[in-house]
Amino acid sequence: MYGWYRTAVARAASGLAAKRASAVKRRYRLRRQAEFQATIGGKRVYSGRALVAFAVPTSNETNRVGVTVSRTLKSSVERNRARRRLRELARIAMLGPDSPLTGLGIRYDVVLIARPASLEVSFADLREEAAQAALRLSKLNR
Secondary structure (H helix, E strand, O other), rough: OOOOOOOOHHHHHOOHHHHOOOOHHHEEEEEHHHHHHHHHOOOOOEHHHHEEHHHHHHOOOEEEEEEEEOOOOOOOHHHHHHHHHHHHHHHHHHHHOOOOOHOOEEEEEEEEEHEEEEEEEOOHHHHHHHHHHHHHHHHOOO
């Protein structure tokens, strides 16, 4: 239950602080439509069963990730679930310290687009596909 807490100790005891700590921070996200369009217009593309990934090199000091889901997933509940799953994958596979994108020295803006299969496959398979996407995007046109 989310509620108003008087002290940081009460907030930490409720588990709310831990939940917020696992979120993707604002500086690691693509937020504007122009940023999404510039990334999708790039030449680095990975197309898999459950997701499509686009990447473009950037001059920022960190990798940034944007997540989007098309309306082919009819229900807003399904779209939000797919968005949450891809956001967590981005945090683990694209922004993590062991990501292939991090080790190159080149920073990328990455857009992940969920396909309907992203709701059907297990999270472990989705995580494996995101890791493969990061590896392929990092090796294109070196």
